[in-house]
Amino acid sequence: MTPRQRLVLFGVAIAGLAACYLWAFAGLPGFGRYPGPYGPAILSRVIAQTNATGVVSAVNFDYRGFDTVGEEFILFTAAAGMAVVLRRLRGERERSPVDEARDRALPPTSGAVRMPALLLTGPIVLIGWWLASHAQTNPSGGFQGGVVLATAFVLVYLSGEFLTFRRISPVAVLDAVEAVGAAGFVAVGLTAVALGFPYLYDYLPLGQVPGAVSSSGTIALISFFVGLEVAAAFILIIGELLEQTLLVRSG
Amino acid sequence: MTSVAAATPYAVPNALMDTLQVTLLVLVAAGAVAVVRTRNRMRLVLMLSGYGVLLAVLFFAFQAPDVTLSELTVGAVVLPVILLLAIAKVRKRAE
Numbered sequence: 001m002t003p004r005q006r007l008v009l010f011g012v013a014i015a016g017l018a019a020c021y022l023w024a025f026a027g028l029p030g031f032g033r034y035p036g037p038y039g040p041a042i043l044s045r046v047i048a049q050t051n052a053t054g055v056v057s058a059v060n061f062d063y064r065g066f067d068t069v070g071e072e073f074i075l076f077t078a079a080a081g082m083a084v085v086l087r088r089l090r091g092e093r094e095r096s097p098v099d100e101a102r103d104r105a106l107p108p109t110s111g112a113v114r115m116p117a118l119l120l121t122g123p124i125v126l127i128g129w130w131l132a133s134h135a136q137t138n139p140s141g142g143f144q145g146g147v148v149l150a151t152a153f154v155l156v157y158l159s160g161e162f163l164t165f166r167r168i169s170p171v172a173v174l175d176a177v178e179a180v181g182a183a184g185f186v187a188v189g190l191t192a193v194a195l196g197f198p199y200l201y202d203y204l205p206l207g208q209v210p211g212a213v214s215s216s217g218t219i220a221l222i223s224f225f226v227g228l229e230v231a232a233a234f235i236l237i238i239g240e241l242l243e244q245t246l247l248v249r250s251g
Numbered sequence: 252m253t254s255v256a257a258a259t260p261y262a263v264p265n266a267l268m269d270t271l272q273v274t275l276l277v278l279v280a281a282g283a284v285a286v287v288r289t290r291n292r293m294r295l296v297l298m299l300s301g302y303g304v305l306l307a308v309l310f311f312a313f314q315a316p317d318v319t320l321s322e323l324t325v326g327a328v329v330l331p332v333i334l335l336l337a338i339a340k341v342r343k344r345a346e
Contacts, residue, residue, distance in 0.1 A: 141317060
Protein backbone atom coordinates (compact mmCIF):
# COMPACT_ATOMS: atom_id res chain seq x y z
CA MET A 1 0.00 0.00 0.00
CA THR A 2 1.49 3.29 -1.07
CA PRO A 3 1.32 6.34 1.19
CA ARG A 4 -1.06 7.90 -1.32
CA GLN A 5 -3.52 5.01 -1.08
CA ARG A 6 -3.29 5.13 2.69
CA LEU A 7 -4.08 8.84 2.64
CA VAL A 8 -7.14 8.24 0.44
CA LEU A 9 -8.34 5.49 2.78
CA PHE A 10 -7.81 7.76 5.77
CA GLY A 11 -9.68 10.58 4.00
CA VAL A 12 -12.70 8.33 3.34
CA ALA A 13 -12.69 7.05 6.91
CA ILE A 14 -12.38 10.46 8.52
CA ALA A 15 -15.11 11.90 6.27
CA GLY A 16 -17.42 9.05 7.25
CA LEU A 17 -16.63 9.52 10.93
CA ALA A 18 -17.19 13.29 10.69
CA ALA A 19 -20.52 12.79 8.92
CA CYS A 20 -21.77 10.32 11.55
CA TYR A 21 -20.47 12.55 14.35
CA LEU A 22 -22.26 15.64 13.02
CA TRP A 23 -25.43 13.59 12.43
CA ALA A 24 -25.33 12.40 16.04
CA PHE A 25 -24.73 15.97 17.23
CA ALA A 26 -27.79 17.19 15.34
CA GLY A 27 -29.92 14.72 17.25
CA LEU A 28 -28.75 15.84 20.70
CA PRO A 29 -31.19 17.66 22.99
CA GLY A 30 -30.65 21.42 23.36
CA PHE A 31 -27.90 22.78 25.63
CA GLY A 32 -28.90 22.40 29.27
CA ARG A 33 -32.05 20.42 28.48
CA TYR A 34 -32.26 17.05 30.16
CA PRO A 35 -34.63 14.70 28.35
CA GLY A 36 -34.39 11.66 30.66
CA PRO A 37 -37.24 10.64 32.95
CA TYR A 38 -34.96 9.64 35.84
CA GLY A 39 -34.01 13.11 37.18
CA PRO A 40 -37.52 14.55 37.53
CA ALA A 41 -38.78 11.21 38.88
CA ILE A 42 -36.19 11.27 41.68
CA LEU A 43 -36.58 14.99 42.41
CA SER A 44 -40.33 14.66 42.87
CA ARG A 45 -40.03 11.71 45.28
CA VAL A 46 -36.73 12.00 47.10
CA ILE A 47 -37.79 14.05 50.14
CA ALA A 48 -40.97 12.07 50.71
CA GLN A 49 -39.08 8.79 50.46
CA THR A 50 -35.84 9.57 52.31
CA ASN A 51 -36.23 12.91 54.14
CA ALA A 52 -32.81 13.84 52.68
CA THR A 53 -32.40 17.25 51.06
CA GLY A 54 -28.92 16.33 49.86
CA VAL A 55 -30.41 14.67 46.79
CA VAL A 56 -27.08 13.59 45.30
CA SER A 57 -26.24 11.72 48.51
CA ALA A 58 -29.69 10.13 48.53
CA VAL A 59 -29.05 8.87 45.00
CA ASN A 60 -25.50 7.74 45.81
CA PHE A 61 -26.17 6.01 49.10
CA ASP A 62 -29.74 4.80 48.61
CA TYR A 63 -31.22 4.70 45.08
CA ARG A 64 -27.98 3.41 43.57
CA GLY A 65 -26.29 2.38 46.80
CA PHE A 66 -25.18 -0.95 45.34
CA ASP A 67 -23.12 0.84 42.63
CA THR A 68 -21.54 3.01 45.31
CA VAL A 69 -20.41 -0.08 47.25
CA GLY A 70 -18.50 -1.13 44.14
CA GLU A 71 -17.01 2.34 43.72
CA GLU A 72 -15.92 2.42 47.33
CA PHE A 73 -14.07 -0.85 46.86
CA ILE A 74 -12.22 0.62 43.86
CA LEU A 75 -10.51 3.01 46.28
CA PHE A 76 -10.09 0.28 48.89
CA THR A 77 -8.41 -1.96 46.31
CA ALA A 78 -6.23 0.90 45.08
CA ALA A 79 -4.93 1.59 48.59
CA ALA A 80 -4.40 -2.13 49.26
CA GLY A 81 -2.66 -2.59 45.90
CA MET A 82 -0.41 0.34 46.61
CA ALA A 83 0.59 -1.11 49.98
CA VAL A 84 1.44 -4.42 48.28
CA VAL A 85 3.38 -2.90 45.37
CA LEU A 86 5.32 -0.47 47.56
CA ARG A 87 6.14 -2.91 50.36
CA ARG A 88 9.79 -3.16 51.26
CA LEU A 89 11.49 -5.56 48.86
CA ARG A 90 14.43 -7.82 49.61
CA GLY A 91 16.87 -5.54 47.79
CA GLU A 92 15.73 -2.43 49.60
CA ARG A 93 16.43 -1.15 53.04
CA GLU A 94 14.62 1.44 55.02
CA ARG A 95 16.86 4.37 55.74
CA SER A 96 16.80 5.39 59.36
CA PRO A 97 14.96 8.63 59.81
CA VAL A 98 17.90 10.15 61.69
CA ASP A 99 19.85 12.93 60.07
CA GLU A 100 22.63 11.35 58.03
CA ALA A 101 24.27 14.55 56.87
CA ARG A 102 24.77 16.61 59.97
CA ASP A 103 27.24 18.88 58.23
CA ARG A 104 24.60 19.94 55.74
CA ALA A 105 21.85 21.90 57.43
CA LEU A 106 18.40 21.15 56.08
CA PRO A 107 16.70 24.39 55.08
CA PRO A 108 13.95 24.96 57.64
CA THR A 109 10.36 25.05 56.46
CA SER A 110 9.66 28.65 55.57
CA GLY A 111 7.21 30.55 57.73
CA ALA A 112 5.12 31.31 54.67
CA VAL A 113 4.41 27.58 54.35
CA ARG A 114 4.39 26.68 58.02
CA MET A 115 1.99 29.29 59.36
CA PRO A 116 -0.85 28.86 56.83
CA ALA A 117 -0.50 25.08 57.09
CA LEU A 118 -0.75 25.22 60.90
CA LEU A 119 -3.63 27.68 60.80
CA LEU A 120 -5.57 25.69 58.19
CA THR A 121 -5.18 22.23 59.74
CA GLY A 122 -7.90 22.67 62.38
CA PRO A 123 -10.50 24.31 60.11
CA ILE A 124 -9.89 21.68 57.42
CA VAL A 125 -10.46 18.82 59.86
CA LEU A 126 -13.69 20.55 60.88
CA ILE A 127 -14.81 21.08 57.26
CA GLY A 128 -13.99 17.46 56.45
CA TRP A 129 -16.10 16.10 59.30
CA TRP A 130 -18.86 18.55 58.53
CA LEU A 131 -18.98 17.45 54.90
CA ALA A 132 -18.89 13.75 55.79
CA SER A 133 -21.64 14.10 58.38
CA HIS A 134 -23.97 16.38 56.39
CA ALA A 135 -24.46 14.31 53.25
CA GLN A 136 -28.18 14.16 54.00
CA THR A 137 -28.66 17.93 54.30
CA ASN A 138 -26.60 19.61 51.57
CA PRO A 139 -24.33 18.83 48.65
CA SER A 140 -21.52 16.96 50.33
CA GLY A 141 -20.86 13.43 51.39
CA GLY A 142 -18.43 10.88 52.70
CA PHE A 143 -16.15 10.97 49.70
CA GLN A 144 -15.65 14.73 49.67
CA GLY A 145 -15.41 14.90 53.45
CA GLY A 146 -12.92 12.04 53.54
CA VAL A 147 -10.59 13.58 50.99
CA VAL A 148 -10.74 16.98 52.72
CA LEU A 149 -9.87 15.24 55.98
CA ALA A 150 -6.91 13.56 54.30
CA THR A 151 -5.58 16.91 53.05
CA ALA A 152 -5.38 18.06 56.70
CA PHE A 153 -2.75 15.35 57.21
CA VAL A 154 -0.85 16.59 54.15
CA LEU A 155 -0.82 20.01 55.82
CA VAL A 156 0.64 18.46 58.96
CA TYR A 157 3.44 17.04 56.84
CA LEU A 158 3.97 20.43 55.18
CA SER A 159 4.11 22.33 58.46
CA GLY A 160 6.18 19.81 60.34
CA GLU A 161 7.92 16.76 59.11
CA PHE A 162 7.29 13.21 58.07
CA LEU A 163 7.70 11.79 61.55
CA THR A 164 4.94 14.02 62.89
CA PHE A 165 2.72 12.88 60.03
CA ARG A 166 3.45 9.23 60.86
CA ARG A 167 2.96 9.75 64.60
CA ILE A 168 -0.56 11.11 64.13
CA SER A 169 -1.46 8.54 61.48
CA PRO A 170 -0.02 5.12 62.43
CA VAL A 171 -0.43 2.63 59.60
CA ALA A 172 -2.09 0.02 61.85
CA VAL A 173 -4.78 2.51 62.89
CA LEU A 174 -5.31 3.65 59.29
CA ASP A 175 -5.65 0.05 58.10
CA ALA A 176 -8.23 -0.61 60.78
CA VAL A 177 -10.19 2.59 60.04
CA GLU A 178 -10.19 1.87 56.32
CA ALA A 179 -11.41 -1.67 56.89
CA VAL A 180 -14.12 -0.51 59.31
CA GLY A 181 -15.28 2.12 56.81
CA ALA A 182 -15.46 -0.30 53.90
CA ALA A 183 -17.00 -3.10 55.94
CA GLY A 184 -19.44 -0.70 57.62
CA PHE A 185 -21.03 0.19 54.29
CA VAL A 186 -21.45 -3.49 53.40
CA ALA A 187 -22.70 -4.27 56.91
CA VAL A 188 -25.43 -1.62 56.69
CA GLY A 189 -26.63 -3.30 53.49
CA LEU A 190 -26.47 -6.79 54.99
CA THR A 191 -28.34 -5.67 58.12
CA ALA A 192 -31.21 -4.69 55.86
CA VAL A 193 -31.17 -8.19 54.36
CA ALA A 194 -31.14 -9.73 57.85
CA LEU A 195 -34.19 -7.64 58.72
CA GLY A 196 -36.00 -9.02 55.67
CA PHE A 197 -35.57 -6.01 53.36
CA PRO A 198 -33.68 -5.70 50.05
CA TYR A 199 -29.92 -5.08 50.26
CA LEU A 200 -29.12 -1.49 51.37
CA TYR A 201 -32.80 -0.78 52.13
CA ASP A 202 -33.11 2.34 54.31
CA TYR A 203 -34.41 0.62 57.46
CA LEU A 204 -33.54 3.32 60.02
CA PRO A 205 -36.05 5.98 61.13
CA LEU A 206 -36.02 8.82 58.61
CA GLY A 207 -36.52 11.58 61.19
CA GLN A 208 -39.26 14.19 61.36
CA VAL A 209 -37.77 17.20 59.57
CA PRO A 210 -36.54 16.85 55.97
CA GLY A 211 -32.93 17.99 55.75
CA ALA A 212 -32.20 17.80 59.48
CA VAL A 213 -28.88 16.23 60.46
CA SER A 214 -30.79 13.42 62.16
CA SER A 215 -32.84 12.68 59.03
CA SER A 216 -32.51 10.15 56.20
CA GLY A 217 -31.68 7.00 58.16
CA THR A 218 -28.98 4.86 56.55
CA ILE A 219 -27.94 7.58 54.07
CA ALA A 220 -26.22 9.55 56.84
CA LEU A 221 -24.77 6.38 58.38
CA ILE A 222 -23.33 5.15 55.06
CA SER A 223 -21.87 8.58 54.34
CA PHE A 224 -20.10 8.45 57.69
CA PHE A 225 -18.58 5.04 56.90
CA VAL A 226 -17.55 6.21 53.42
CA GLY A 227 -15.90 9.24 55.02
CA LEU A 228 -13.83 6.97 57.30
CA GLU A 229 -12.85 4.69 54.42
CA VAL A 230 -11.90 7.47 52.01
CA ALA A 231 -9.94 9.52 54.56
CA ALA A 232 -7.97 6.47 55.70
CA ALA A 233 -7.34 5.29 52.12
CA PHE A 234 -6.00 8.66 50.97
CA ILE A 235 -3.81 9.13 54.06
CA LEU A 236 -2.46 5.59 53.54
CA ILE A 237 -1.68 6.28 49.88
CA ILE A 238 0.04 9.60 50.58
CA GLY A 239 1.88 8.19 53.60
CA GLU A 240 3.08 5.23 51.55
CA LEU A 241 4.41 7.56 48.85
CA LEU A 242 6.07 9.85 51.40
CA GLU A 243 7.76 6.81 52.92
CA GLN A 244 8.96 5.66 49.49
CA THR A 245 10.37 9.07 48.73
CA LEU A 246 11.90 9.87 52.11
CA LEU A 247 12.95 6.60 53.72
CA VAL A 248 13.31 3.71 51.30
CA ARG A 249 16.59 3.34 49.46
CA SER A 250 17.67 0.60 47.15
CA GLY A 251 20.94 -1.09 48.06
CA MET B 252 -37.17 27.38 28.55
CA THR B 253 -38.48 26.69 32.02
CA SER B 254 -35.82 25.25 34.25
CA VAL B 255 -35.78 24.61 37.95
CA ALA B 256 -33.31 27.46 38.40
CA ALA B 257 -35.59 29.93 36.63
CA ALA B 258 -38.31 29.33 39.21
CA THR B 259 -36.11 30.22 42.20
CA PRO B 260 -35.94 33.84 43.39
CA TYR B 261 -32.15 34.04 43.14
CA ALA B 262 -31.99 32.76 39.56
CA VAL B 263 -29.25 34.10 37.30
CA PRO B 264 -30.55 35.15 33.85
CA ASN B 265 -30.23 32.23 31.44
CA ALA B 266 -28.24 34.17 28.85
CA LEU B 267 -25.68 35.17 31.50
CA MET B 268 -25.42 31.60 32.79
CA ASP B 269 -25.01 30.21 29.28
CA THR B 270 -22.25 32.75 28.58
CA LEU B 271 -20.48 31.77 31.79
CA GLN B 272 -20.78 28.07 31.04
CA VAL B 273 -19.53 28.42 27.45
CA THR B 274 -16.63 30.62 28.59
CA LEU B 275 -15.64 28.04 31.19
CA LEU B 276 -15.87 25.19 28.67
CA VAL B 277 -13.52 27.08 26.32
CA LEU B 278 -11.14 27.84 29.21
CA VAL B 279 -11.10 24.19 30.31
CA ALA B 280 -10.37 23.03 26.76
CA ALA B 281 -7.57 25.59 26.42
CA GLY B 282 -6.26 24.70 29.89
CA ALA B 283 -6.07 21.00 29.01
CA VAL B 284 -3.96 21.80 25.94
CA ALA B 285 -1.75 24.10 28.02
CA VAL B 286 -1.19 21.36 30.65
CA VAL B 287 -0.34 18.73 28.03
CA ARG B 288 2.07 21.06 26.23
CA THR B 289 4.03 21.88 29.41
CA ARG B 290 7.45 20.20 29.35
CA ASN B 291 8.91 21.20 32.72
CA ARG B 292 7.69 18.63 35.25
CA MET B 293 7.36 20.95 38.24
CA ARG B 294 5.54 23.52 36.18
CA LEU B 295 3.33 20.74 34.83
CA VAL B 296 2.24 19.75 38.35
CA LEU B 297 1.42 23.36 39.26
CA MET B 298 -0.48 23.81 36.00
CA LEU B 299 -2.40 20.59 36.70
CA SER B 300 -3.35 21.88 40.14
CA GLY B 301 -4.60 25.14 38.65
CA TYR B 302 -6.44 23.15 36.01
CA GLY B 303 -8.15 21.21 38.81
CA VAL B 304 -9.42 24.49 40.28
CA LEU B 305 -10.65 25.53 36.83
CA LEU B 306 -12.53 22.23 36.43
CA ALA B 307 -14.03 22.69 39.89
CA VAL B 308 -15.36 26.12 38.87
CA LEU B 309 -16.77 24.54 35.70
CA PHE B 310 -18.62 21.89 37.71
CA PHE B 311 -19.96 24.58 40.03
CA ALA B 312 -21.27 26.61 37.10
CA PHE B 313 -23.00 23.45 35.85
CA GLN B 314 -24.81 23.08 39.20
CA ALA B 315 -22.80 20.17 40.56
CA PRO B 316 -21.44 21.49 43.87
CA ASP B 317 -20.75 18.00 45.20
CA VAL B 318 -18.53 17.18 42.22
CA THR B 319 -16.89 20.58 42.72
CA LEU B 320 -15.84 19.53 46.23
CA SER B 321 -14.38 16.24 44.98
CA GLU B 322 -12.53 17.91 42.11
CA LEU B 323 -11.14 20.68 44.34
CA THR B 324 -9.65 18.20 46.78
CA VAL B 325 -8.62 15.38 44.45
CA GLY B 326 -7.75 17.36 41.32
CA ALA B 327 -6.18 20.44 42.85
CA VAL B 328 -4.52 18.96 45.95
CA VAL B 329 -4.16 15.17 46.23
CA LEU B 330 -3.25 14.35 42.62
CA PRO B 331 -0.55 17.08 42.43
CA VAL B 332 0.85 15.91 45.79
CA ILE B 333 1.07 12.31 44.52
CA LEU B 334 2.79 13.51 41.31
CA LEU B 335 5.23 15.70 43.28
CA LEU B 336 6.18 12.72 45.45
CA ALA B 337 6.70 10.56 42.36
CA ILE B 338 8.92 13.26 40.80
CA ALA B 339 10.93 13.55 44.02
CA LYS B 340 11.42 9.76 44.08
CA VAL B 341 12.59 9.65 40.46
CA ARG B 342 14.91 12.59 41.01
CA LYS B 343 16.47 10.92 44.04
CA ARG B 344 17.15 7.76 42.04
CA ALA B 345 18.77 9.80 39.28
CA GLU B 346 21.26 11.35 41.72
